[in-house]
Amino acid sequence: MSSNIIEFYFDFASPFAYLAAQKVEDLGERLDYDVIWKPMLLSASFKQTGGQPLTSVPLKGEYSIHDMQRMARYMKIPFKLPTPFPIMTTAVARIFYWMEASEHSQEHASTFAKSALKAYFAENRNIGDHEVLRQLVKECGVDPDEAIGAINDDKYKNMLRTITEDAVSRGVFGSPFFFVNGEPFWGSDRIWMMKKWIEEGGW
Amino acid sequence: MSSNIIEFYFDFASPFAYLAAQKVEDLGERLDYDVIWKPMLLSASFKQTGGQPLTSVPLKGEYSIHDMQRMARYMKIPFKLPTPFPIMTTAVARIFYWMEASEHSQEHASTFAKSALKAYFAENRNIGDHEVLRQLVKECGVDPDEAIGAINDDKYKNMLRTITEDAVSRGVFGSPFFFVNGEPFWGSDRIWMMKKWIEEGGW
Numbered sequence: 494m495s496s497n498i499i500e501f502y503f504d505f506a507s508p509f510a511y512l513a514a515q516k517v518e519d520l521g522e523r524l525d526y527d528v529i530w531k532p533m534l535l536s537a538s539f540k541q542t543g544g545q546p547l548t549s550v551p552l553k554g555e556y557s558i559h560d561m562q563r564m565a566r567y568m569k570i571p572f573k574l575p576t577p578f579p580i581m582t583t584a585v586a587r588i589f590y591w592m593e594a595s596e597h598s599q600e601h602a603s604t605f606a607k608s609a610l611k612a613y614f615a616e617n618r619n620i621g622d623h624e625v626l627r628q629l630v631k632e633c634g635v636d637p638d639e640a641i642g643a644i645n646d647d648k649y650k651n652m653l654r655t656i657t658e659d660a661v662s663r664g665v666f667g668s669p670f671f672f673v674n675g676e677p678f679w680g681s682d683r684i685w686m687m688k689k690w691i692e693e694g695g696w
Numbered sequence: 697m698s699s700n701i702i703e704f705y706f707d708f709a710s711p712f713a714y715l716a717a718q719k720v721e722d723l724g725e726r727l728d729y730d731v732i733w734k735p736m737l738l739s740a741s742f743k744q745t746g747g748q749p750l751t752s753v754p755l756k757g758e759y760s761i762h763d764m765q766r767m768a769r770y771m772k773i774p775f776k777l778p779t780p781f782p783i784m785t786t787a788v789a790r791i792f793y794w795m796e797a798s799e800h801s802q803e804h805a806s807t808f809a810k811s812a813l814k815a816y817f818a819e820n821r822n823i824g825d826h827e828v829l830r831q832l833v834k835e836c837g838v839d840p841d842e843a844i845g846a847i848n849d850d851k852y853k854n855m856l857r858t859i860t861e862d863a864v865s866r867g868v869f870g871s872p873f874f875f876v877n878g879e880p881f882w883g884s885d886r887i888w889m890m891k892k893w894i895e896e897g898g899w
Contacts (some may be wrong), residue, residue, distance in 0.1 A: 542755050543754070553870070665755070
């Protein structure tokens with residue numbers, strides 16, 4: 494365990510979080526930073542900022558769809574804007590925290606997070622649907638009944654609420670949003686800058 | 697004159713346009729693209745998107761100030777968020793179009809644009825103030841009385857209005873916003889992507 498950390502805040506319904514998820518662990522490994530996955534509910538930020546889901550903003554919405562498709566092609570990552578989009582991501586995030594907290598390791602949880610993002614943004618599987626979540630959990634080799642049970646468990650409800658509130662109080666207004674030993678970076682397109690920041694010790 | 701163009705839409709009150717202005721001409725020169733400066737009024741886009749000046753958005757505002765200062769340090773460009781900020785940029789934009797349209801060349805106009813952005817974001821000179829504009833025009837070696845007269849000339853009023861409406865109809869929602877032979881790119885932090893796009897012929 495390194496003492497250096499990259500906190501990775503994201504909403505499971507964020508296309509740019511899906512793109513960032515492909516890169517951030519590589520970055521952490523190469524530079525010996527631990528990546529801490531922190532799924533949250535971006536709707537809580539939107540209440541503060543007056544924001545709304547990116548793709549539904551006039552003008553910006555059209556560009557953002559073009560941009561995420563273009564960025565995915567550039568990164569050579571399969572991507573298809575799913576339908577329905579966006580979706581409620583409360584259940585999938587609670588399952589993540591259940592996996593992280595239970596006998597299952599942090600590693601299992603991040604594997605689950607990656608496969609959930611991929612399922613939604615590359616395979617058009619609705620990760621708001623409990624049946625899809627059950628399959629995904631199973632694919633990670635974990636008991637699906639327990640996982641689905643965690644969705645209504647106060648412990649994980651509170652955990653997600655706390656982490657979301659914490660994110661908002663730390664200024665998280667979009668997804669993905671990173672803190673590199675506390676230094677904030679917004680956007681999947683700032684991973685290069687995080688790398689420079691770490692390598693050069695800030696500037 | 698190259699047949700390849702980079703259209704550079706921006707509002708004179710945009711800190712990230714100031715940062716981009718330092719880079720975009722280099723890019724054009726290196727890759728043989730003509731850079732066409734297109735100052736506009738971003739407030740017209742905000743009417744469509746429900747947007748507001750970046751720094752006044754809760755959470756996002758604080759981050760954006762941190763980010764522009766950090767980006768300027770990274771680029772080694774002098775930068776100081778001016779007061780007052782933002783300002784009305786109607787007058788400075790109309791003078792730009794007057795310079796571009798009159799016997800003065802396009803080259804003069806972009807020199808004026810660069811010095812106006814620098815005056816505002818590096819020297820804390822209020823480019824909404826006619827006296828400051830008069831000095832800037834003079835520093836470009838152009839008659840300040842004629843320039844100031846252009847601010848209330850219907851020709852340049854219409855020109856700015858038309859270009860702003862055109863920008864909005866083409867989807868410009870932020871500043872800077874570029875079209876590389878028609879391909880849209882938003883943000884000073886996407887110049888690397890424009891370069892790749894040109895070099896690789898898109899993807």
